[in-house]
Amino acid sequence: MLDRTQRAPSALDLAAQAVEDWLDGAGSAFATRLGKDGGGRRARTWLLAVDHPVLDGKPVSLIVPRDFPANPVQIRVNKKLCLVLPHVEEDGRVCLGMEAWPVDYAHPVHAVDRALEIFEGFLERCRDPSWIEKELHRERLAYWGRWCLRRRRAHDRRPAPKQTFISHQGAVVTGRGLAAVYENGNAILTFGEQDPNILARRHRLAGGTMTLGDVLLIGAELAWTPATWPRDFAQLDALIGQATEHQTSLQAWLQECEDATMPAHRRQKGISTKADRPSKSIRRKFVVLAQKGIYYGFQLSGPLAPSAPAVEPLFLDRIDPTWALTRDHLAPVFGERRKKKVLVLGCGSLASPLLELLVRAGVAHVHVVDAQAFQAENCSRHVLGMSALGKNKAVAMAERLNLEIPGARVYGVAALAVPWIDQVCSPGDYDLVIEATGESSVRTAISQLKTRSLGAIPVIYAWMEPYCAAAHAVLECANDSWPSHDPADELVNAAGWPEQTRIELPACSAGFHPYGAADAFFAASFVAERVIAALDGLINESMVWSWVRTKTFFESLPVKAHTRHIVPSRGGHFDSTTLTRSLDEVLRESK
Structure with missing residues (x-):
């Protein structure tokens, strides 16, 4: 077999080399290579001289990936700008919406130029706060997923399901549902006549010990951006009140759930103690906000008193037939x-x-x-x-x-x-x-x-x-x-x-x-x-x-x-x- 070092350069090698020569030559006025060239086909990075107020003085880098120009160059900003600016991924990569063109093999430097022009346009649009909010809402499900992932990695994260599935069919109205949470980390939320445990076992999502739970479903047609996401119990309760014109209270719903698990003779006398609630009655609590086919989940952890329950965001995977099919x-x-x-x-x-x-x-x-x-x-x-x-x-x-x-x-x-x-x-x-x-x-x-x-x-x-x-x-x-x-x-x-x-x-x-x-x-x-x-x-x-x-x-x-x-x-x-x-x-x- 021919040694790799003896093979002629491929189209990828030639395109990447042309870009490197340009960035290290004429492009050195605005780009500085990071690290030494170790040879071989690998991703190479340049630091860009970009001064823009939305970047808050943080560095910007340009990366030529190993498979360039089959995939376009990447531009990365500080990863803390994720969920602050639209189209910024968790690792700081800016999603420019740019695709590779066939002509990029013949003119690879033009491909880099194109990416830089698109990035400049992105920065200019970010000067407008209303555009930022509009874009964050337009792709709200993706940003919600990033927030849920970030919270899952947080040191103060409360225990929550690894993956939460929801099956809801029909019109979105304020209502109640059931949850089944399993030892394998899966949770199933259902509404109406659907039984979450039956659904989970049918699709082999159940595993280990099961804990039952209650779900509150709320229709919430409002802007959904990091600025509007509820981060604690009080904010979530206020949002539910706003969405239902104060017809539904999160605190009242939790009290109803607690009353439902209390023995009848104690409930009639208005007596509530820990001894009245056997361990099997401890149920998980979830809130689901629905918005035009998109569902956002929250898990409530801890007692209603003396302090408010903790709130953890959940990314919900729909498994109802209307969405799945x-x-x-x-x-x-x-x-x-x-x-x-x-x-x-x-x-x-x-x-x-x-x-x-x-x-x-x-x-x-x-x-x-x-x-x-x-x-x-x-x-x-x-x-x-x-x-x-x-x-x-x-x-x-x-x-x-x-x-x-x-x-x-x-x-x-x-x-x-x-x-x-x-x-x-x-x-x-x-x-x-x-x-x-x-x-x-x-x-x-x-x-x-x-x-x-x-x-x-x-x-x-x-x-x-x-x-x-x-x-x-x-x-x-x-x-x-x-x-x-x-x-x-x-x-x-x-x-x-x-x-x-x-x-x-x-x-x-x-x-x-x-x-x-x-x-x-x-x-x-x-x-x-x-x-x-x-x-x-x-x-x-x-x-x-x-x-x-x-x-x-x-x-x-x-x-x-x-x-x-x-x-x-x-x-x-x-x-x-x-x-x-x-x-x-x-x-x-x-x-």
């Missing part, structure tokens, strides 16, 4: 989608990624039915893996989705699809059925049982052709019906396939069609888009959608398929096309 984007559409109940028949190579995509898109209430157990050979093209070995596919998939995705309510059923529909299902149980077994017998059974067992609801039939040469999704609207003779092969498929397409294994009814995970997941994405559109009410006509590879692909297969007119004649091996046809149009072709 949409970041509050298009919340009304997402909310309606979460109400829909979906039945998925099959949990194989197409259905498993389809389920994952639908639940992550907010389809919360899902029943999935499959009779097969997961085997090692399924790993090649299934969402599940070796941890599910020997488990029923539907049950294991439901467990996975409920664990990993907030708000998921997936129920796995180890059963055959047709008996389940015939013996268990009733009209009104579901808003949509997805048939993803790929079996003609199941499609036929649905056409026979729909009215009696499912009612007037839409059904989507989804399947892949051998080698994943094509994939199809057929939407049958509520009052339509798929023909009982199942014309999928004759009218929908892109090709007729010979008998030897399926690779048989030495066991009864054992075999498979050869394709990979990338093929199946691509087809699942194709189907998922159309399922979501149907659930959102964007499609009101029975449709047939097809994704079809080109004739070149079909000709490359080891079997001879008889392609039909929907197979594109142009394009290479990796090209494909999508078609949208009405179901009536497709069915008329058989007449």
Whole structure:
């Protein structure tokens, strides 16, 4: 192997050297190198001659990082200016919002010039106190996180959770919630009917001994900057009074919490002693201020009397479905989608990624039915893996989705699809059925049982052709019906396939069609888009959608398929096309 010292300089080396030569030469009028040049590619620092009132005489440095110009130069000020000036990180680095440009490799000195100009503009804007406050409020969540981190490292810090999660759904109104705090350092805050312990255990956030707690939720639409953050009990109480027009008092809420833990006979007599409060009644107290989807937390420590409780700020990580799955984007559409109940028949190579995509898109209430157990050979093209070995596919998939995705309510059923529909299902149980077994017998059974067992609801039939040469999704609207003779092969498929397409294994009814995970997941994405559109009410006509590879692909297969007119004649091996046809149009072709 060639010694590193013998290699020719890289583009990074040449760019960094050009900047060094400039700063040590013409740039020495305003920049002084700190430290000696030890050679090699490492970050190098220069002290800048900058005199500006907002810097309060503190030094400013310019750093050329090891990966310059792939990443731009850094400018650092005194780290004490963090939370005083906007865009200053904990280490003093000024976030200039500057990105590397391709031209920086050819003109690295210009890249440094650009950074210096942006920094000069930043200093000038910092002369305006109103701009500083506006910027601090605009990125308030980031600055709040830095403050919480700083307090966590403080020597006078009261014990508090290492990580606090909050799940709140619906409008923000003044209200009460529950908390579960665990020995592993996690705390879960919930509201309404949510149980924090159930939520924590479901997502494996619980660990060790649990302590319960109470939460006060307050909507606070006000400027949120370091200048307005409450630092003690009195300031927090005053802010709550201001936010609620003095309808809520922090002191009164704490007294209510204490009274709730006092034995009834003592409470009636107005007697309160330490002996009245068993250790199990000692509950943690949290306050949450909510502001347009952003939540700020506080933990209260210590008794209400004789001195006020200590206040510690908490950074809250939202884990409610609206935030985790949409970041509050298009919340009304997402909310309606979460109400829909979906039945998925099959949990194989197409259905498993389809389920994952639908639940992550907010389809919360899902029943999935499959009779097969997961085997090692399924790993090649299934969402599940070796941890599910020997488990029923539907049950294991439901467990996975409920664990990993907030708000998921997936129920796995180890059963055959047709008996389940015939013996268990009733009209009104579901808003949509997805048939993803790929079996003609199941499609036929649905056409026979729909009215009696499912009612007037839409059904989507989804399947892949051998080698994943094509994939199809057929939407049958509520009052339509798929023909009982199942014309999928004759009218929908892109090709007729010979008998030897399926690779048989030495066991009864054992075999498979050869394709990979990338093929199946691509087809699942194709189907998922159309399922979501149907659930959102964007499609009101029975449709047939097809994704079809080109004739070149079909000709490359080891079997001879008889392609039909929907197979594109142009394009290479990796090209494909999508078609949208009405179901009536497709069915008329058989007449």
